[in-house]
Amino acid sequence: DARVTQTPRHKVTEMGQEVTMRCQPILGHNTVFWYRQTMMQGLELLAYFRNRAPLDDSGMPKDRFSAEMPDATLATLKIQPSEPRDSAVYFCASGSQGGQLDEQFFGPGTRLTVL
């Protein structure tokens, strides 16, 4: 049963520190999404990639967040410097866009706490 994996599952850090979250999409999926979930804002799209190329990162604070896909099996989301307001659950999702295949499969999430 193929699944999206994310590491770490939990991260506690202090304000100002760099945070890196990693995602391994399902093999063969060509689209990767990064979402942030908070009680106040719900599920927000931060950025996404198709065939490793960034398509839209308008949901991401550009001054501190960056997202990359160094290869087809790894997507990263970095926050530098982190702030308490970044505390949230960050989900990665992958899918195979094109044709009639639109389902996005979510990873287990990284719960980030910035003190």
Place this chain on the structure above:
Amino acid sequence: GENVEQHPSTLSVQEGDSAVIKCTYSDSASNYFPWYKQELGKRPQLIIDIRSNVGEKKDQRIAVTLNKTAKHFSLHITETQPEDSAVYFCAASMGGTSYGKLTFGQGTILTVHP
């Protein structure tokens, strides 16, 4: 951009009753409407989806209806069970050959009392 409104924010029902959650969307170009279920501390999981060329879709106890003219779609759960208790999210996107970007509703906390 797309905006999705979801109601109600909380819903409490007795086991065996039906539950209905409603969503409206703003962008008439949206053509793919999935529903996700998220249990506490878990990842969102797709439970059913519908495309704009279909008015209704059913899968056992769950069904989704779509009214393109009014730009709203609904999730119907019949014969609810305690294990249906979760947060449900609707979403909308321009799927298919478009980029598949999902815009989510704010979620509905469903509680099914035994």
